């Protein structure tokens with residue numbers, strides 16, 4: 171599917187970043203000061219505004235909470251110190267700024283120069299902790315229908331990308347938020363959700379679609395609901411792995427380059443946007459309960475001082491970056507000024523897109539990243555001043571309720587219910603069809619016999635047409651239903667979970683973070699917290715934790731997808747646990763998160779199970795044997811191409827084609843992840859050509875990529891072969907398959923939204939259930 175067609179198809183229903191769909195409620199009294207230490211330059215060091223209006227605190231009774239809708243909050247502003255870098259240490263840099271407690275940044279050389287913030291994170295703080303304090307309330311709010319924006323601001327090399335994206339051992343705000351969103355869905359059995367993502371960059375004042383390389387130089391438009399990017403591609407996402415694979419693919423297109431401060435410096439601002447729709451679970455009655463919100467996670471490019479040695483293109487990029495950040499500063503100043511009549515949002519694309527967030531709709535969290543280094547004293551001071559000014563921007567977080575036709579969830583729900591009705595009618599029609607002979611008299615039968623003799627072909631084709639229509643409807647219902655995410659829990663409270671009481675843990679599958687760098691960091695902690703290796707401090711807890719999680723993930727995956735294929739072999743049937751799904755329902759691994767889709771899908775398995783497989787054993791066994799069975803697509807591939815062939819217990823040809831096609835997508839996703847990792851490693855290798863471990867790792871990745879490509883080719887042949895070799899004895903099945911394929915082709919819009927490898931995870935889990943049902 172071409173990105174161009176996707177954009178043209180989408181432009182009419184496009185719901186873009188930075189929309190606010192409801193005029194804010196009247197403001198209430200501002201939060202009181204908590205009397206934390208302040209300094210001459212600090213007007214007030216207020217308590218974290220989020221604490222005064224906790225969005226998902228223990229007392230959360232339901233989604234529609236008037237006190238949340240009316241609350242007035244300031245931007246949450248936090249400051250994160252990174253450790254001194256080896257480069258700074260080698261230069262003899264000293265600590266010039268430090269975290270004095272949890273709320274104050276103080277200057278080492280002039281202790282009266284200090285600033286108060288909602289929270290100050292020292293260099294040893296983990297990103298997970300930063301997420302909990304600075305982002306979780308924004309994510310929780312977005313799940314309740316309140317727009318949210320989290321952005322990292324700071325000079326080049328201060329740690330913005332480290333904070334927003336992170337590294338494999340220390341995932342950043344974006345992956346943590348993605349996990350949290352799916353965790354919240356699992357914890358909210360009373361509602362159903364529809365999620366879509368877009369990912370863009372602003373490079374040299376040009377907006378590029380990172381999910382669609384053909385989407386260059388996109389335009390910002392404005393309508394009654396705010397600014398939006400025209401033609402940006404949005405993908406419906408079904409699992410954390412799915413969303414992360416999109417980011418990985420997007421990162422491939424992002425502009426990065428090196429300067430004398432940062433080897434991998436972001437040359438563009440990026441905005442990862444998650445559109446969240448939710449409604450009470452089940453059939454829709456009233457429309458008023460549908461909420462729609464935007465969560466924007468922004469990694470700004472770093473401002474560059476005259477110390478940044480750049481030439482040519484880098485200098486040009488730097489000047490664009492500085493100009494847009496300057497405009498952001500001016501906009502913030504004017505917003506806090508109180509007297510300003512004109513706010514120059516239009517002076518840069520960044521502020522234009524942030525207009526809705528900054529002008530007071532939704533929650534905003536600004537994480538300012540700084541280095542303590544004395545060589546950057548001025549730059550850090552400027553960041554602190556900017557952060558401090560931002561603290562006084564007032565926002566009114568209001569819950570968005572939507573009643574317009576742009577809600578995809580509503581559209582899908584309606585369509586599902588109409589389709590179900592149609593299906594019922596069709597079934598009734600087929601039952602009442604005279605040639606079923608039910609309730610027929612002798613005379614009818616004679617007439618019918620005559621009719622049949624006269625028009626047998628015609629009748630047969632009518633029957634086939636009806637079967638086809640039914641299959642198409644079923645297919646469409648299944649497909650639409652698959653997009654709507656629901657918890658696997660059965661209880662029905664429609665409130666969001668008590669996150670304070672039952673903290674969600676963020677676990678990642680081993681492949682999910684493959685796109686992030688696996689760097690060895692060599693930073694020294696600043697004097698304020700003693701001298702030790704921050705990698706050890708930050709990494710250790712995460713590593714131990716992740717080890718457990720990876721084990722957990724592997725266990726679940728074994729039970730899930732791999733287990734499924736193994737169980738398709740008759741001799742393994744006995745080992746199948748009927749509780750396998752529920753056992754792992756709380757895990758957030760890709761497979762388990764995808765399980766939320768299972769109970770939404772209908773199958774006709776017993777009938778299917780009687781059918782014979784039409785797959786053939788190809789000449790691809792060598793590829794099978796060489797395939798590393800450690801990836802999701804790998805499991806599936808081996809099962810599909812090898813002895814454990816795909817839908818051997820009787821799915822239709824279309825099912826097989828679907829599954830093969832999904833495998834292709836998944837393999838493509840894994841190739842994208844590997845390529846992304848490879849790119850990162852090559853960048854590291856460029857500066858460290860001697861590192862043999864790095865070279866070895868790169869070689870492994872290259873091998874993996876070529877193997878996967880080879881497997882994709884084999885699958886391609888298999889798809890062709892499976893159609894060619896199908897015995898044409900069952901014409902109804904063939905025509906159903908054809909009809910399904912035709913319907914699929916016609917559903918272009920839909921296809922555009924689900925063309926992603928990670929969807930396969932969901933598909934496999936669905937098929938897993940399907941297979942189990944067939945066995946009972």
Ligand SMILES: Nc1ncnc2c1ncn2[C@@H]1O[C@H](COP(=O)(O)OP(=O)(O)OP(=O)(O)O)[C@@H](O)[C@H]1O
Pocket residue numbers: 251252253255293324325326327328329330331332333432434435436437470471472473539689691693704
């Ligand atoms: N809190 C931290 N702890 C340990 N290392 C960090 C931390 N923050 C940043 N770093 C390291 O500092 C280096 C620069 O960080 P990063 O690339 O995130 O900076 P940036 O602000 O995004 O820079 P730019 O604006 O040039 O893209 C990286 O090697 C990163 O791993």
